[in-house]
Amino acid sequence: MIFQWGDIVAVFAWFIAVYMVIVIVFYTVILVISLFQLRKEYQLDRVQAYEDYMDEFYTKPVSIIVPAYNEEAGIIQSVRSLLSVNYPTYEIIVVNDGSTDLTLEKMIEHYEMKEIKKVIRKQVDSKPIKKIYQSEILSNLFLVDKENGGKADALNVGLNFSHYPYFCSLDGDSVLEQDAFLKVMKPIIDSNEEVIASGGSVRIANGCQIQNGHIHKIGLSDKPLVVMQIIEYLRAFLMGRIGLSRHNLLLIISGAFGVFSKHWVIAAGGYRVDTVGEDMELVVRMHRLLKEKGQKKKIVYVPDPVCWTEVPEDLTYLRRQRRRWHRGLFESLWIHKKLTFNPKYGSIGFLAFPYFWIVEFFGPIVELSGYIFMILCLFLGGIYIEYSILLFLLSCLYGSIFSMAAVLLEEWSLTKYPKVSDIVKLFLYSLTETLWYRPLTVLWRCEGIWQMVIGDKSWGEMKRKGVSE
Incomplete structure (x- = not known):
């Protein structure tokens, strides 16, 4: 019996170790790709690269859709930051999704909004509109008041209302850098519309000095939980998305900041309202539609344009957010499960989907099993301590070293944090x-996985205090 138990322990230990080695190898490849891509991009003259795009002749007009539900703390400042972006032609559409706070009243009073009558072509399904x-x-600023239907439904309303061929989805608590639109639209313009969606970077505004919707000073929060989220975002964007985007394998464009071709989003059916991960699900559905139609279009990530957003500062709200994100990941993968290892969908089916299933979705289960196993091995003693040390070293390599690499990538490329002390921290x-x-x-x-098993579909309230003064 002791021998059998030892065999089980050894097999389990090696399973976890092999899994983690595979993940480490994958992230190493992604890191190398990201390094070369960033080096290629940042050898260019950044100012000269975007000057020409201020001419209306070259640019494409954009509709900025801002879904807002109980965003009274930051909606005025967010809209103010959008009104000052460097871009020739755009409109701002704030969609009030049945807010129960003063979001609607503040917008009407501050920006002197007056009701207008307008016929809207309903190209995708949505909840009824109350008033426009x-x-x-400001003639390019609109406010649409609708019945509550969730963020995806609010985006669909904005999509129906919008006047321009490209639209940007933007969170109501976000602040854009002034040249963000020039940068995020550049690959679309340069590709002659071969690129149909482009996502920018999302950075954390907690700890920054933001006044009237403008970033005055970039800094770090004094809360450890926020600092760790900054590192997490750097790794997700500067490593993961650059590498995946390089080979058109990107399955996520953050709902906080992304530009899409209106034509292709409508062709895909708009945003689904029955999933908590509507941003990822839309991108996956667009990839699927392109493959089925035999269209060689691209969905890309651009590291330079940055949107600053507020993140949770306490464990309760961060926990809710991460559970919801993982449920959204599963829903997107499950809805489109037929893509997995399907030759019809090329590299999306053979590389992107297996990666998101194996590493992103099942990864937490394997990692949690590894943590529990390490603790048990310490109590068992003997050879099991060696297993525990091996797994701990692998987990350190998997986590901390790649996070440190992401911080160095940030300093080497975008240098958004000007103080050396911030980078050291x-x-x-x-x-x-x-x-x-x-x-x-x-x-x-x-x-989040357990919530899906028991059928818990609760959203969980996210409290915001606002990041702009």
Whole structure:
């Protein structure tokens, strides 16, 4: 019996170790691709690269859709930041999704909105619209008041209302850098519309000085939980998305900041309202539609344009967010499960989908099993301690080292954090990720899986305090 138990322990230990090695190899490849891509992009003259795009002759007009539900804390500042972006032709459409706070009233009062009558062509399904407003002082600012239907439904309403061939989905608590639209639209314009969707970077505004919707000083929060999220975002965007985008394998464009071709989104059916991960599900559906129609279009990520957004500062709200994200990941993968290893869908089916299933979805289950196994091995003693040490070293390599690499990529390329002390702080915090932050996120993501098993579809309230003064 002891021998059989030893065999089971050995097999389980090697399964976890092999899994983690595979993940480490994958991330190493992604890191190398990201390094070369960033080096290629940032050898260019950034200012000269975007100057020509201020001419209306070259650019494409964009509709900015801002779904807003109980965003009274930051909606005025967010709209103000959008009104000052460097872009020739755009409109702003704030969609009030049945807010129960003062979001609607604040918008009407501050921007002198007056009700207008307008016939809207319903190209995708959505909840009924109550009223439509237009600013008397800013002709390109609109406010659509509708029945509550969720973020995806609000985006569909904005899509129906929009006037321009490209639209941007933007969270109501976000602040854009002034040249963000020039940068995120550049690949679409340069490709002669071969690129049908382009996503920018999302950075964390907590700890920054933001006044009247403008970034005055970039800094770090004094809360460890927020600092760890900054590192997590750097790794997700500067490593993961650059590498996947390089080979047209990107399955996620953040709902906080992305530009899409209106034609292709409508052709795909708009946003689904029955999933909590509507942004990923739309991108996957667009990839699927392109493959089925034999269209060689691209969906890309651009690291330079940055949108600053507020993140949770306490464990309760962060836990809700991560559980919801993991449920959204599963829903997107499950809805389109036929793509997995399907030769009809090329590299999306053979590379992107297996990666998201094996690494992103099942990864937390394997990691949580590894943490539990490491603890048990320490109590068992003997050879099991060696297993425990092996798994711990692999988890450190998997977590902290790649997080440190992401911080260095940030300093090498975008340099959004000007103070050396901030980079040092990020670097030191990244060393501790495996010890506390990653186990927490792994546990929360596993809780998201458990919620799906028991049929719990609760959303969970996200409290915002606003990031702009």
